[in-house]
Structure formats: C-alpha cells, structure tokens
Amino acid sequence: MGRIFLCWSMLLLLLAGEIVATQSGLDRMICALAVLMVLIIVIGFMKIFQAPSLAIIFAVAGLFWLGVLLMLGSLDSFTRTSFFTSGLPVSHWPWQSV
Amino acid sequence: MSDAADPHGPYETLRHQEETTIAGMWLFLASESLLFGGLFLVSLIYAHTRANGWAAGVRHTDLVIGGVNTVILITSSAIYTLAVEAARQDHKRRAVQAAMTAAALGLVFLLLKAFEWSKEFKEHLFPGTHFAITGADAGGAQLFYSFYFLATFLHAVHMIVGTGLIAWICLRAGKVNPGKSWNTSVEIVGLYWSFVDLVWMILFPVLYLVGRT
Amino acid sequence: MTETPASLFPERSYLWQDGTLRSWLLTTDHKRIALLYLVTITVFFATGSIGAALIRLQLIEPGGMILSDETYSRMFTMHGIVMVWLFLVPSIPVTFGNFLVPLMLGARDLAFPRLNLLSWYLFVASGLLVLYGLFRGGLETGWTFYTPLSTDYTQGRVLPVVAGVFLSGFSSIATGVNIIVSIHQLRAPGMTWYRMPLMLWALYATSVIFVLATPVLSITLLLLAFEHIFRVGVFDPALGGDPLLFQHLFWFYSHPAVYIMILPGMGVVSEIVSTFCHKPIFGYRFVAWSSISIAAIGFLVWGHHMFVAGTSLYAAIVFSMLSFLVSVPSAIKVFNWLGTMHGGSIRLDAPMLYAMGFIGLFTVGGLTGLFLASLASDVHLTQTYFVVAHFHYIMVGGMVSAYFGGLHYWWPKITGRMYPEMWGRIAAALIFFGFNLTFFPQFILGYEGMPRRYATYPEQFQVLNVLSSAGASILAVAYVLPLVYFTWSLFKGARAPGNPWAATGLEWQTSSPPPTENFARTPEVTSGPYDYATLDRLNRTAAEEAPHV
Numbered sequence: 001m002g003r004i005f006l007c008w009s010m011l012l013l014l015l016a017g018e019i020v021a022t023q024s025g026l027d028r029m030i031c032a033l034a035v036l037m038v039l040i041i042v043i044g045f046m047k048i049f050q051a052p053s054l055a056i057i058f059a060v061a062g063l064f065w066l067g068v069l070l071m072l073g074s075l076d077s078f079t080r081t082s083f084f085t086s087g088l089p090v091s092h093w094p095w096q097s098v
Numbered sequence: 099m100s101d102a103a104d105p106h107g108p109y110e111t112l113r114h115q116e117e118t119t120i121a122g123m124w125l126f127l128a129s130e131s132l133l134f135g136g137l138f139l140v141s142l143i144y145a146h147t148r149a150n151g152w153a154a155g156v157r158h159t160d161l162v163i164g165g166v167n168t169v170i171l172i173t174s175s176a177i178y179t180l181a182v183e184a185a186r187q188d189h190k191r192r193a194v195q196a197a198m199t200a201a202a203l204g205l206v207f208l209l210l211k212a213f214e215w216s217k218e219f220k221e222h223l224f225p226g227t228h229f230a231i232t233g234a235d236a237g238g239a240q241l242f243y244s245f246y247f248l249a250t251f252l253h254a255v256h257m258i259v260g261t262g263l264i265a266w267i268c269l270r271a272g273k274v275n276p277g278k279s280w281n282t283s284v285e286i287v288g289l290y291w292s293f294v295d296l297v298w299m300i301l302f303p304v305l306y307l308v309g310r311t
Numbered sequence: 312m313t314e315t316p317a318s319l320f321p322e323r324s325y326l327w328q329d330g331t332l333r334s335w336l337l338t339t340d341h342k343r344i345a346l347l348y349l350v351t352i353t354v355f356f357a358t359g360s361i362g363a364a365l366i367r368l369q370l371i372e373p374g375g376m377i378l379s380d381e382t383y384s385r386m387f388t389m390h391g392i393v394m395v396w397l398f399l400v401p402s403i404p405v406t407f408g409n410f411l412v413p414l415m416l417g418a419r420d421l422a423f424p425r426l427n428l429l430s431w432y433l434f435v436a437s438g439l440l441v442l443y444g445l446f447r448g449g450l451e452t453g454w455t456f457y458t459p460l461s462t463d464y465t466q467g468r469v470l471p472v473v474a475g476v477f478l479s480g481f482s483s484i485a486t487g488v489n490i491i492v493s494i495h496q497l498r499a500p501g502m503t504w505y506r507m508p509l510m511l512w513a514l515y516a517t518s519v520i521f522v523l524a525t526p527v528l529s530i531t532l533l534l535l536a537f538e539h540i541f542r543v544g545v546f547d548p549a550l551g552g553d554p555l556l557f558q559h560l561f562w563f564y565s566h567p568a569v570y571i572m573i574l575p576g577m578g579v580v581s582e583i584v585s586t587f588c589h590k591p592i593f594g595y596r597f598v599a600w601s602s603i604s605i606a607a608i609g610f611l612v613w614g615h616h617m618f619v620a621g622t623s624l625y626a627a628i629v630f631s632m633l634s635f636l637v638s639v640p641s642a643i644k645v646f647n648w649l650g651t652m653h654g655g656s657i658r659l660d661a662p663m664l665y666a667m668g669f670i671g672l673f674t675v676g677g678l679t680g681l682f683l684a685s686l687a688s689d690v691h692l693t694q695t696y697f698v699v700a701h702f703h704y705i706m707v708g709g710m711v712s713a714y715f716g717g718l719h720y721w722w723p724k725i726t727g728r729m730y731p732e733m734w735g736r737i738a739a740a741l742i743f744f745g746f747n748l749t750f751f752p753q754f755i756l757g758y759e760g761m762p763r764r765y766a767t768y769p770e771q772f773q774v775l776n777v778l779s780s781a782g783a784s785i786l787a788v789a790y791v792l793p794l795v796y797f798t799w800s801l802f803k804g805a806r807a808p809g810n811p812w813a814a815t816g817l818e819w820q821t822s823s824p825p826p827t828e829n830f831a832r833t834p835e836v837t838s839g840p841y842d843y844a845t846l847d848r849l850n851r852t853a854a855e856e857a858p859h860v
Contacts, residue, residue, distance in 0.1 A: 001183065008176040015168055018307055019161075025311040030303045037299040045179045045292040052117045054495055055124035062128025065523045066135045068610055073139045073559050076614065076626035077147055108413065108420040108497055118422050118496040125488050129522045136530035136560050140545070148551050225543035225550075237550035244543045248534065 007044030011037055116282045123286040127293050134297055137249055141304050144241050151238015153309035154231055155246065158223060158239075163214045164306040167207050168298065174203035175295035178264075178288050185284040193284060194271050200291065201264040204257055211254055215247075246305055253301060256294045263287045324727065324824040339424035340827055345410035346725070347431050348401065353794075355397035355438060360790065362390030367749075367783040373770045383766035384451035385467065391454030392472060393445070396479050397438050399706055400568060403575035404521070405434070405486055407717050408514050410725060412490055414818035414825065415508050417499025417834040422492040423485075430485035433478055440475030444468040453764065455565070458546040458557045462538045469539055477532045480525045483571075487521025490514050499817070501836035505599070508816050508840045509585075509592060512599040513578025516606035520567040520574075524610065528564035531557065555620055562613035570609040572706050573673070574602055576713030577644055580666045583720050584648050586814040587663035588655030591841035594647045601640035608637050618689045627686055634684035641677050645670060660812075661735030665716030668743045672708025676701055679754065694764075697757025700750045708746055715742065715793065722797065723807030727824040730800045734792065741789035748782025813850070815841050 014037050021029040042048050048055060109115040145152045181196035222230040224247065225240040267287055270280060325342045335343060365386050369378045378386060409427065413420050421427050444450065450467025452460050461469055494515050498507070534545045535557065544550035546557045585592045592598055614622060614630025648670055657663065679701045682688045692698065715738075722730050752775040757763075761772050768776065810819040821830050838845055 001180070004176050004179050004183070008172060011172045011176075012169065015165070015172070018303060019165065022307040022310050027308045030307050034300055034303045038296050041175065041292055041296045041299065045175050045295070046289055051124065052121050054117075054121040054492075058121065058125040058128045061519075062131045062523065065610060066131055069132065069135050069527065069563055070139055070142060072611060072614070072629075073563060074143055074146075075629065076555065076559065076617075076622040077143045077553065079625040080621075080623040107424065108418050108422060108493075114496070118492055121496065122423060122488055122492045125491060125522060126484070129484050129488070129526050132523055133526035133530050136527045136534075136563075139560065140534070140556065143553065143556060147553070151551065224541075226541075237544070237552075240544050240550050241552055244537070244545045247543075248537050248545075252533070 003044065007040050010040055010044075014040070112279070115279070119282050119286060120289070123289050127289060130293065134252075134300075137245070137252070138300070138304070141245055141249075144238065144245070145304075145309065148238030148241055149309070151231075151235035151240075152242045154235045155239040155242025156306065156309045158221075158231065159246070159306050160214055160217065161306050161310075163210055164302060167210050168302050170203050170207045170210070171295045171298050174200045174207070175292050177203065178291050182285050182288040185281045188281075190271055194268050197264050197267055197284070197287075201261050201268075204261045204264075204291075208254060208257055208261075211250060215250070218243075249301055249305065253294070253297060256297070260287070260291045260294050263290060324822065325827045326727070326824050328827050337428070339420070339428050341409050341413050341421045341424065341427060342725075342825065342827075342829075344427050344431055345406050345408075348405040348409060348434070351431070351435060351438065352398050352401055352406065355393055358442070359390055359393035359398055360787065362386050362393065363783065364787060366390060367780040369766060370768070370776045371780050373768050373773050373776075375766050378766060380766040381451060384453075384764070385445075385449035387764060388451055388453050388467075389445045389449055392441060392476065394706075395454055395568070395572075396476050397441060399572040399710055400479075400483060401434065401486075402572075402710065402714050403579060403717060404490065404514060404517055404571075405430075407510075407579065407721060408486070408490060408517075408575065410721070411510065411818055412493055412514060413497065414821065414829055415511055415816060416493065416497050417502055417817045417830065417836065418493065418497035419828050419830075421489045422496055423489050426485050427489055430482040430489075433482035433485065437475040437478035437482060440471050440478065442475075444471030444475065447471070455558075455561060456532070456535060457561075458535060458538065458554050459548070461535060462546070470536060473532050473536050473539075477529055477536075480529045480532075483521045483525050487518035487525070490518040491522065499834050499836055503836075505596065506836055506839050507599075509581035509595070509598055509602070510575075510578035513574045513581070513602045516602040517571050517574045519603075519606050520571050520609065524564045524567040524571075527560060528568075531560040531564065534560070555617065555622060558617050558620060559613070562616045563610075566613035566616065567606070567609045569702070569705070570605055572710050574605060576669060576673075576710040577602065579713045579717040579720070580648065580669050581644075582814075582816070583662045583666040583716055584651050585841045586720070586812050587658045587660060587666070588652050589658075589813065589843055590651055590655045591839075591843065592647065593650035593653075594643075595840070597643050598647050601643045604640045605637060608633065608640070612637060612684075615684055615689070618686055619693055631684055631686050635681070638677060638681060641673075645674055645677075659736075660719075660732060661730075661739050662716045662720035662812075664736060664739035664743075665712045665719065668739065668746075669709055669712040669716065672704050672712065672743075672746065676704030676708060679704065692757060694762055695757035696753040696761050696763055699763050700753035700757060703750045703753075708750070712742065712746075715739070718793070718797075720812070721818075722800070723811045724818060724823050724825070726801060726804075727807050728800045728804035729807050729811065730793075730804060731796050734796045738789055738792040738796075741785060741792070745782050745785030745787075745789050749779050749786055750782070752776070752779045752782075813846065815843060815846055 014033050018030050018033045021027075021033065042059070048059060107115070109118070177196050178200035181193045181200065184190075184193035184196060218224065222228045223243055225243045229236060229240055229243075231239040264287060267280075267284055270283065325340055335347065338344060338347075365378065366383070369376050369383055369386075375383070409421070412418075445468075448468050450461075450465055450469050450472055452465055452467065452469065456469070456473065494507070494511055537543065538545045538547065544552045546552045546554045548554055581592055581598060612630060612634040614626055615634045618627050618631070648666075679697070682692055683698065683701060719730060719735050719739075722728070756772055756775050756779075759772070761768055807823040809822050811823070812819075817830075817834055817836070818825075820834060
C-alpha cells in the first residue's frame with residue numbers, strides 16, 4: 001500500500017519534471033525522466049523482481065531486440081548521404097550537430 | 099477452473115500453473131513491446147531526418163489534455179496494483195472495487211482522448227489536402243500527425259482491450275468462488291494494464307514534449 | 312525401447328476417444344490441434360501450388376502462354392503470399408511442433424491449451440481473409456507489399472490480404488509463446504536442457520523469432536493499411552517520408568522469418584539423421600546452440616535485401632558483414648550431420664532420403680546465399696532468377712523436404728499406421744529429381760541476367776525455362792503421390808508399433824497413436840538424448856525374456 005503510494009507520487013514528480021524540462025528545452029532530460037518512469041512502473045507496479053525469474057529473462061530479451069530494432073533500423077537513415085530532400089543532406093547521427 | 103490443478107491439464111500443481119501463466123504474460127508483453135517498437139522506430143527516424151516539421155507538429159498538440167491524461171493513467175495503474183495486492187490477500191470485494199475504479203479512470207482517459215481527437219479534426223490537423231500547417235515544414239508535420247493518430251489509436255485499442263479484461267475479471271468474481279486461479283487472472287490483467295500505462299509514459303514525451311521549445 | 316504392454320494404456324487413442332465433429336473443433340488436445348493444422352495447411356499448400364503451376368506454364372513460351380502481364384503479377388503474388396504465410400511459416404511448428412513438443416518433453420499438453428486452439432481459429436480466419444482477397448481480384452505487389460506500390464498505385468485487393476497476414480501473425484505469436492513457455496516449464500523430471508532432442512532446440516529458436524519479430528510485421532502492415540485507407544503519408548516521399556523505412560520494418564520481420572522457414576526443418580533432419588544412422592548426433596551441443604545463434608544472428612542481417620534500394624553504403628557494409636556470420640552456425644549443422652552419418656549403418660528409408668535431400672539442397676541454397684550477401688556480386692544477381700533459385704533451394708529444397716521427411720517419420724506415431732515404404736522412397740526420389748530440374752536452370756538463367764517477376768523473356772532463355780517447367784510438372788506428380796498413399800494407409804496401412812524406427816525420444820515410448828493424456832505415467836528421464844546403447848540393451852533384454860511371457 002505504502003509502496004504503491006510512493007511509486008505513484010514519484011511518477012507524478014517525474015511528470016512535473018518532464019514539463020519543466022520541456023519549458024527549458026532540455027530534450028535529453030525529458031527522455032531520461034521518461035526512462036525512469038518506465039522503470040518505476042516495471043519495478044513498482046509490475047513487480048518484475050517478485051515475478052518468476054523467467055519473467056526477467058523474457059523482459060530482458062524483449063528489451064534487447066527492441067534495441068536491435070531501433071539501432072540497426074536507424075543506421076541507414078542516419079548515415080545516408082545520397083538522399084536529398086529540400087536541399088539538405090541527411091548525413092548526421094542524432095547526437096551530432098548539423 | 100477450481101482450486102486444484104486440472105488433472106487433464108499439463109500442470110502438477112496450481113502454483114506451477116500460476117507461475118507459468120505469469121511468465122507467459124511477460125513473454126507476450128515482450129512481444130507487444132516490439133509492436134510498439136516498430137512505431138518508435140518511425141518516430142525516431144522522422145524526428146531527426148524531418149526535425150523541423152516534426153517539431154512543428156509537436157507544438158500543435160494539446161499539452162493540457164495530454165498531461166491530465168498522463169496523471170489519470172498513472173493513478174489508474176496505481177489503483178489497479180492495489181487490486182492485485184487485495185486479491186493476493188483474498189480481499190475479493192476490495193479487489194473488485196479497486197479494479198472497477200481503475201477501469202473507470204481508463205474510460206475517462208478514453209473520453210478525454212476522443213475529445214482531443216475531435217478538436218484536432220476540427221482544426222484540420224488530420225493529414226490530408228486541407229492540412230492546417232503549411233509552409234516548408236508541412237510535409238514533416240503531416241508525417242508527425244500520421245504517427246500521432248496511429249500511435250494514439252493503437253494505444254486506445256489497448257486501453258479498450260484492457261478495460262474489457264478488467265470487466266471480465268469483475269464479472270468472474272461474481273460468478274465463481276474465486277480461488278487461486280482468479281487471483282492469477284487479476285495479476286496478469288494487472289501486468290497488461292501497467293504495460294499499457296508504460297507505453298503511454300513513452301508516447302507522452304514523444305507526442306507532446308520533445309521538440310516543443 | 313520395448314513395446315510397453317498395451318494394458319498400461321486406455322483402449323482408445325486420442326484419435327477416437329470422442330469422435331464427434333464438435334469434440335474436434337473445441338478440442339484443447341495439442342495432438343488434435345496439430346491434425347487440424349495439418350489439414351488446413353495442406354489445403355493452402357495446394358492453393359499455392361496452383362499459382363506456381365500457372366507461373367511455370369506461362370513461362371514455357373518467351374511471349375507467355377496463358378496469362379496477361381497483370382494476371383501473371385497477381386499469380387506470383389498469390390503464390391508467394393500463400394506459400395510464405397499460410398504454409399511455410401506455420402508448417403512444421405504448428406503441426407509437428409504442436410504434436411511433439413509435449414510428447415518430447417514428457418508433458419500432458421502445451422502450457423496454454425486454449426490459447427493453442429485460439430491460434431488455429433485465428434489462422435483459419437486469416438487464411439479465409441487472404442483467400443477472399445486473392446479470389447476477388449488479388450493484388451500485384453509481390454509478397455513484400457512494397458510501398459508506394461501497395462499504398463498509392465495498386466489496383467488490387469490489398470486490404471483483405473494485409474488484414475489476413477496481420478491476423479496470421481497473432482496466430483504465430485500464440486504458437487511461439489506456447490512453445491517457449493512449455494519448454495521452460497513443462498519438462499519431465501530429469502529432462503534437463505541438454506537432454507532435450509534437437510527438434511526442441513530448433514523449435515525454441517523458431518519461437519523466439521515468432522514472438523519477437525512477428526509484432527514488427529504487424530505494426531508494419533498496420534502502418535501500410537493506415538496509409539492506404541486514409542491516404543495519409545507515412546512512407547510517402549512527397550511529404551519527405553522514407554519508403555525505405557517500410558522495407559526496413561518489413562525485412563526486420565521477414566528476414567528472421569526466413570529462419571522460421573528453415574530452423575524447424577533443421578530440427579526434423581537432426582532427429583531423422585540420428586535415428587536412421589542409429590547414432591547420437593555428432594557434436595550435440597554445437598548443433599543445439601547453432602539453432603539459437605541462427606535465430607539471434609538472423610535478426611541482424613535484414614539489410615542485405617536492400618543493397619540496391621539506395622540505403623547508405625555504411626549500412627550496406629555492416630549488413631553484408633553480419634550476413635556472412637549466419638553461414639557459420641549453418642555450416643556447423645551441415646558438418647555435424649555429415650559427421651553423424653560418417654561410419655554409421657545408414658538405413659535408407661523414406662525419411663532418411665528426404666533428410667539427405669535436405670542436406671544437399673540446403674548446402675547449395677546456403678552457398679549461393681554467400682553470392683547475395685556480397686555487395687559486389689549482389690548488384691549483378693539481385694532481382695534475377697538467381698535469387699529465386701537461391702531461396703527455393705532453402706525453402707522448398709530445404710524446408711518442404713524436411714516437412715515431408717518429418718511427415719513420413721512421425722506418420723506412424725500420429726496415425727498408428729505405416730505408410731507403404733516403397734512408394735515413400737519413390738516419391739522422395741521424384742521430389743529430389745523434379746526439384747533440381749525445376750530450380751537448377753534458374754541459377755543459370757539468373758546469372759545470365761533474366762529478371763524475376765516478368766511475364767515474358769527474351770528467346771535465348773527458352774530452353775532453360777522449358778526445362779524448369781518440365782521439372783515443375785514432375786514435382787507436381789511427386790507431391791500428389793504422398794497425398795494418395797498417406798490417405799490409403801489410413802485405411803489399409805499396417806498397424807504401427809510404438810517405436811517402428813527403433814528411435815530414442817520420449818514420443819516413441821508411448822503407444823502409436825498416443826492416448827489423450829500422452830503417457831500413462833509421467834516419464835522420468837535418466838539419460839541424454841539419442842542414447843542408443845541403453846535402447847539396444849533394453850531391447851535385447853526384452854527379446855531374451857520374450858519366450859517366457
């Protein structure tokens with residue numbers, strides 16, 4: 001009971017943090033806060049550490065392949081140099097400045 | 099289903115069945131995460147290759163409704179977790195009450211979402227020939243709104259399924275003498291409900307926050 | 312293993328325990344669901360074959376024999392979609408997988424029996440939707456549904472077909488979840504991971520792909536349908552969208568799906584090779600882990616389908632190098648099968664003929680894959696008949712051979728009847744011969760530059776095309792043969808003993824056909840798989856004791 005209330009308040013705090021970060025234009029901060037919220041839900045609400053150990057294996061497997069999808073899937077778009085739209089070459093990684 | 103393991107089923111004990119069901123649900127959710135993963139790949143790529151248009155789209159979303167809806171979902175998920183705890187302690191009545199509250203909050207979320215959609219339709223934010231945002235970034239903004247409508251639609255479908263599952267839980271609580279297998283059902287529906295909440299925790303910043311200023 | 316006394320088992324097997332139609336349609340018995348699937352996919356296999364027959368008929372003449380250009384496009388699309396999603400992807404996992412996983416584990420059923428039945432209904436619904444779309448006009452996009460052809464320019468029935476394929480995905484996911492969770496949770500006492508037959512390792516690897524790749528196909532098709540229905544841009548280049556993004560998403564599923572279409576076949580072949588050589592599989596752990604690594608690496612290589620599509624050179628190089636990696640575990644399997652056969656006393660019954668066909672044809676298919684994984688040679692060979700020949704060597708030469716091999720191998724267990732051995736061998740030889748005659752000329756055609764997906768071709772390619780079509784007609788006869796003698800054997804075949812092949816594995820320790828609850832007592836496993844020494848000792852003891860009984 002108390003633990004759930006704690007998780008709930010932490011989520012609300014993080015949400016407020018996200019809004020503040022938005023107003024300051026801190027996009028990376030928003031993403032970090034969103035990841036924290038996901039973790040709180042997985043640990044606090046879905047109780048992954050009390051679940052059978054198989055659950056953790058499945059969750060990690062899902063997360064791993066999600067990473068593969070996002071990384072290898074964006075590889076082409078972020079390194080393409082021969083593809084022009086509105087005159088701008090699309091040739092930078094997201095963390096590089098154009 | 100009764101308290102004893104079904105002698106024709108594949109399980110020796112009820113605990114074994116319970117553990118297996120929960121593991122199976124986690125595996126299904128891993129699968130679901132890749133369903134949304136495909137969507138997030140689309141947003142990841144367009145948010146960077148069409149950054150200006152994408153950001154123009156983000157600026158047109160309604161932050162107030164989105165924020166309120168986020169609070170509602172967080173609360174709903176928390177309350178359903180209370181239902182799971184109550185079911186574990188065999189407090190059936192409390193479990194059903196909490197589950198119904200959670201589902202009601204889910205319905206409020208859906209209503210607000212529908213209102214937000216109708217507002218956006220009126221403002222010609224649905225991609226097409228009369229699209230509201232014009233200029234150099236119109237294409238990227240249309241891509242954003244294509245993503246917006248499909249992502250929120252898919253999430254809403256999951257919400258509706260979740261609400262249906264909670265209703266099923268409550269109905270079953272009235273019918274059978276809910277033994278251990280009912281508690282397991284409460285638990286796996288909870289996993290699903292929290293997962294839908296979790297997806298929104300990522301969708302919300304992607305649709306409303308990142309790139310807004 | 313010796314014949315267990317019949318009194319240990321109920322009089323009636325799973326086949327006849329309750330004979331009503333209702334009991335079949337509402338069954339949660341994995342063995343019955345396997346049979347429902349078997350009948351269903353046989354219908355789809357026949358449907359897809361008609362498409363293939365028309366394609367080969369058309370290509371006898373350079374100007375085309377019977378079909379208009381547009382009908383031809385619709386025909387190869389129909390052939391591709393039906394064969395991939397309604398036959399090859401489900402084939403072995405839903406039939407032998409469903410039937411054997413609990414039996415091989417020593418369990419009474421799969422972990423989620425009702426989900427298993429649901430997956431069959433989803434599959435039937437998806438099949439009907441696809442067939443509805445195909446018979447109401449079909450579509451001309453090819454099985455890959457590339458945008459913007461499929462969204463903006465198509466005249467065909469994209470929506471029902473896409474909806475059908477979307478549904479079939481959920482059926483696959485349900486099967487995958489069931490198999491993975493069953494293997495984790497329902498192993499009999501003593502059945503450790505390294506005591507599992509290799510078939511289970513292969514099915515586990517396949518299921519990982521089912522569960523983790525199929526959802527990406529679902530979302531891809533959803534995006535496609537969304538763009539098609541509402542005419543909004545998702546992949547539309549006019550809005551700055553990226554059509555290649557569709558291809559990335561599509562192949563993220565569809566390349567691993569290629570391994571869905573071969574891994575279970577490898578599992579079947581491992582079982583057959585071991586049984587008919589009467590030897591444990593050489594390098595068991597390597598074969599087991601090579602299944603897992605094929606599934607894992609299979610997720611990392613999809614970009615090789617897009618080398619000439621305009622992807623970045625950087626991405627192409629990464630995908631090319633990763634593609635070469637897949638050949639390592641594949642080669643491990645081939646060499647270990649050969650190592651198992653080396654020095655064994657090989658019995659050349661029909662299942663073994665199919666298995667040997669598989670090894671040879673898969674090797675040809677695998678080696679020609681290296682040409683397509685290399686950037687330089689792929690530019691020349693892609694979109695030609697070389698590619699068509701390459702993947703048919705894997706999918707038809709490999710998977711369909713393994714499917715037929717498995718069907719002959721487990722037929723006595725499934726039905727309790729023996730098939731006629733001589734006819735089995737004739738069909739196996741005919742399939743091998745017909746297959747090579749059909750597809751080997753296509754390697755040469757492709758190398759000489761004949762593009763795929765065209766209804767006509769220049770005259771200099773006619774001889775090879777006629778050869779290919781002749782092979783296809785032999786193949787057609789060879790596929791009908793088993794249908795005839797299997798049906799015959801259901802009524803007239805000799806009664807099958809519990810273990811007709813002197814094989815190891817728990818499925819052979821119960822009666823043929825098994826009782827509904829699979830085993831009278833939950834079996835206890837005390838030794839590794841393929842333990843022929845123990846099997847032979849028990850058989851000798853039984854033979855010595857027999858006169859006194």
